[in-house]
Amino acid sequence: MKRSAEDLLLGKILKGLPASDDLVLGPGDDCAVVRTNRGLQLLKTDCIAEGVHFLRAHDPARVGWKALCRPLSDIAAMGGEPGQALITIFSPPDLNNQYWVEFYKGIRKAARKFGVCIAGGEMSRQPNGIAVSVALTGTVPGGRFVGRSGGRPGDLLFVTGRLGGSFAGHHLDFSPRLQEGRWLAGTARASAMMDLSDGLGSDLPRLARASGCGFDADLASLPLREGSGTTGALTDGEDYELLFAVSPGQAAGLAAKWKSAFPRTPLTRIGMLNSAGLAPMGWPGGWDHFSVVSPPPARAACGWTAG
Amino acid sequence: MKRSAEDLLLGKILKGLPASDDLVLGPGDDCAVVRTNRGLQLLKTDCIAEGVHFLRAHDPARVGWKALCRPLSDIAAMGGEPGQALITIFSPPDLNNQYWVEFYKGIRKAARKFGVCIAGGEMSRQPNGIAVSVALTGTVPGGRFVGRSGGRPGDLLFVTGRLGGSFAGHHLDFSPRLQEGRWLAGTARASAMMDLSDGLGSDLPRLARASGCGFDADLASLPLREGSGTTGALTDGEDYELLFAVSPGQAAGLAAKWKSAFPRTPLTRIGMLNSAGLAPMGWPGGWDHFSVVSPPPARAACGWTAG
Numbered sequence: 264m265k266r267s268a269e270d271l272l273l274g275k276i277l278k279g280l281p282a283s284d285d286l287v288l289g290p291g292d293d294c295a296v297v298r299t300n301r302g303l304q305l306l307k308t309d310c311i312a313e314g315v316h317f318l319r320a321h322d323p324a325r326v327g328w329k330a331l332c333r334p335l336s337d338i339a340a341m342g343g344e345p346g347q348a349l350i351t352i353f354s355p356p357d358l359n360n361q362y363w364v365e366f367y368k369g370i371r372k373a374a375r376k377f378g379v380c381i382a383g384g385e386m387s388r389q390p391n392g393i394a395v396s397v398a399l400t401g402t403v404p405g406g407r408f409v410g411r412s413g414g415r416p417g418d419l420l421f422v423t424g425r426l427g428g429s430f431a432g433h434h435l436d437f438s439p440r441l442q443e444g445r446w447l448a449g450t451a452r453a454s455a456m457m458d459l460s461d462g463l464g465s466d467l468p469r470l471a472r473a474s475g476c477g478f479d480a481d482l483a484s485l486p487l488r489e490g491s492g493t494t495g496a497l498t499d500g501e502d503y504e505l506l507f508a509v510s511p512g513q514a515a516g517l518a519a520k521w522k523s524a525f526p527r528t529p530l531t532r533i534g535m536l537n538s539a540g541l542a543p544m545g546w547p548g549g550w551d552h553f554s555v556v557s558p559p560p561a562r563a564a565c566g567w568t569a570g
Numbered sequence: 571m572k573r574s575a576e577d578l579l580l581g582k583i584l585k586g587l588p589a590s591d592d593l594v595l596g597p598g599d600d601c602a603v604v605r606t607n608r609g610l611q612l613l614k615t616d617c618i619a620e621g622v623h624f625l626r627a628h629d630p631a632r633v634g635w636k637a638l639c640r641p642l643s644d645i646a647a648m649g650g651e652p653g654q655a656l657i658t659i660f661s662p663p664d665l666n667n668q669y670w671v672e673f674y675k676g677i678r679k680a681a682r683k684f685g686v687c688i689a690g691g692e693m694s695r696q697p698n699g700i701a702v703s704v705a706l707t708g709t710v711p712g713g714r715f716v717g718r719s720g721g722r723p724g725d726l727l728f729v730t731g732r733l734g735g736s737f738a739g740h741h742l743d744f745s746p747r748l749q750e751g752r753w754l755a756g757t758a759r760a761s762a763m764m765d766l767s768d769g770l771g772s773d774l775p776r777l778a779r780a781s782g783c784g785f786d787a788d789l790a791s792l793p794l795r796e797g798s799g800t801t802g803a804l805t806d807g808e809d810y811e812l813l814f815a816v817s818p819g820q821a822a823g824l825a826a827k828w829k830s831a832f833p834r835t836p837l838t839r840i841g842m843l844n845s846a847g848l849a850p851m852g853w854p855g856g857w858d859h860f861s862v863v864s865p866p867p868a869r870a871a872c873g874w875t876a877g
Contacts, residue, residue: 268667269693272667272670272693273693275667275671276670276671276674277674277688279678280674280678280681280688281678281681281682281686281687281688282687283654283687285653285654285687286654286687286689289688289689289690290688290689290690290691294690295654295656295689295690297653297654297687297689297707299606299608300607300608301606301607301608306654306656306689306690306705306707307656307690308656308657308658308690308691308692308703308705309658309692310658310660310692310694310703311694312660312694312695312696312697313696313697314696314697315694315695315696315697316694346592346604347590347592347593347602347604347613349602349613349614349615349705350615351615351616351617351658351703351705353617353619353660353701360575360579363579363583364582364583367583367584367587371586371587371588374587374588375588379588380588380589380590380592380593380604381584381587381588381596381597382593382596382597382602382604382613383596383597383601383602383613383614383615384597384615385615385616385617385703386576386579386580387617387618387619387622387623387701388619388622389619389620389621389622389699389701390619390620390621390622390698390699391697391698391699392696392697392698392699394660394694394696394701396615396617396658396692396703396705398613398615398656398658398703398705400604400613400707
């Protein structure tokens with residue numbers, strides 16, 4: 264499978280980083296996993312940039328909500344529970360300070376709803392544009408986390424919710440699938456899981472590659488968000504839904520148990536991991552921030568994610 | 571004492587954040603302190619922005635070194651030891667990917683030297699300018715950390731190293747005072763401590779205010795970096811030296827013990843905390859990023875810190 268320019272650059276950068284005995288899972292998954300005497304700790308950083316993930320005209324409270332919910336979606340994808348957050352803000356001189364007061368209303372709302380403690384932060388000027396990064400700690404109930412690499416040939420692939428068209432509003436208002444992630448890690452014994460931030464088109468190959476597998480997918484089966492077609496479901500990104508694999512044994516009866524636990528959220532079987540190590544012919548990539556070609560401006564202004 | 575615009579904005583933003591029983595020390599100190607079964611954990615985020623903390627023309631490896639060493643300086647100021655780091659990168663489309671390969675050489679060098687594990691990171695495009703944030707975990711040996719608030723009237727004030735003129739190169743090449751910080755927290759029983767990032771002019775009032783004290787300072791005694799005058803020592807910022815308070819009892823014999831432990835690093839007594847709650851008449855502020863007046867461009871381009 265072809266790797267994205269982003270994945271290739273990351274591979275170069277991360278080569279030869281000092282190792283540590285405490286590091287159970289390093290760069291390349293949704294979260295890092297670190298061993299402590301208390302159990303396993305999840306560590307995650309994510310970010311948003313003006314003109315890429317949001318526009319100046321967007322309600323700052325919704326932008327704040329998004330800033331915190333993005334890394335929460337990665338905690339969800341490990342089957343984890345969030346702990347403390349650190350908020351780093353880059354603020355341009357043409358921005359009124361009141362923007363940050365409103366922004367923090369969204370941060371507070373998400374922190375209360377999902378049980379996050381805002382432990383600290385940092386503010387800096389930058390000459391142009393707003394940018395925010397959020398670092399999060401988390402824990403994993405029972406010491407069981409789900410990474411991307413545990414999938415096996417024959418495992419069935421599912422996605423939660425609906426995909427595509429997130430730029431109409433979903434990318435600012437989504438709720439991270441924290442309860443669903445814990446349920447999938449615990450009750451459903453998912454073998455591999457990740458959140459969909461760059462679009463199924465690039466995220467599904469990442470999960471398959473991490474698991475040493477190829478995959479088949481039934482594009483006609485994709486659950487579409489209202490107004491989206493199949494291409495949007497593959498390449499729009501910012502779905503913040505969970506993609507996961509389960510063994511055929513665990514998949515039996517999964518739909519009924521899911522419906523009982525989460526009656527309002529669709530669960531869709533979309534394909535299967537295989538041993539071929541290939542993506543299906545003509546599989547489209549999702550959003551790749553670090554390819555040589557720049558994104559068309561219309562996309563860059565519509566809330567496309569960086570991964 | 572007058573609060574800076576940055577401190578006033580932070581006060582507004584942080585009001586009413588959800589509390590947590592695990593949070594021993596929240597926003598407002600060098601690091602947050604969180605209780606875990608393993609002991610206390612330090613959490614810190616810091617950042618650098620192009621045109622504020624570094625220029626495009628600077629060697630990217632030195633910029634990477636600085637990006638990691640800035641939050642390490644805050645871990646040092648708590649008397650802590652660093653653990654894992656998360657690196658978040660905002661990269662403009664006009665930047666060659668090779669920049670990040672070089673940048674990570676500096677990150678790796680600092681990580682090896684100071685025993686940091688790079689656990690993960692995130693990369694995003696932003697339309698203009700480079701920005702990087704680094705989040706760090708840390709531990710405190712023996713469960714003893716030193717915040718800003720433990721100073722008492724009569725405690726003597728000291729600084730490590732020399733101050734001022736950091737933009738000639740020090741701001742890119744400094745070494746965080748990790749060993750010194752642990753020694754000051756342990757052997758010297760510092761009552762309050764912080765790192766000097768915005769300049770003594772604004773940082774000393776912060777330590778005094780957090781301790782509920784005023785202060786006297788002998789400006790003639792300030793240890794000056796080569797090429798710097800007293801004003802530079804107060805307002806240049808980016809010294810990454812430690813400012814700390816000790817009781818008169820602990821201060822007796824401190825100079826000799828310090829000289830034996832750190833023979834090549836000056837230690838200078840610069841003043842005393844008092845009960846008046848005031849700064850000395852005419853005390854100059856350091857760098858304030860969030861005042862209404864914009865910084866003169868020459869300063870903004872010379873590596874001035876955001877706090």
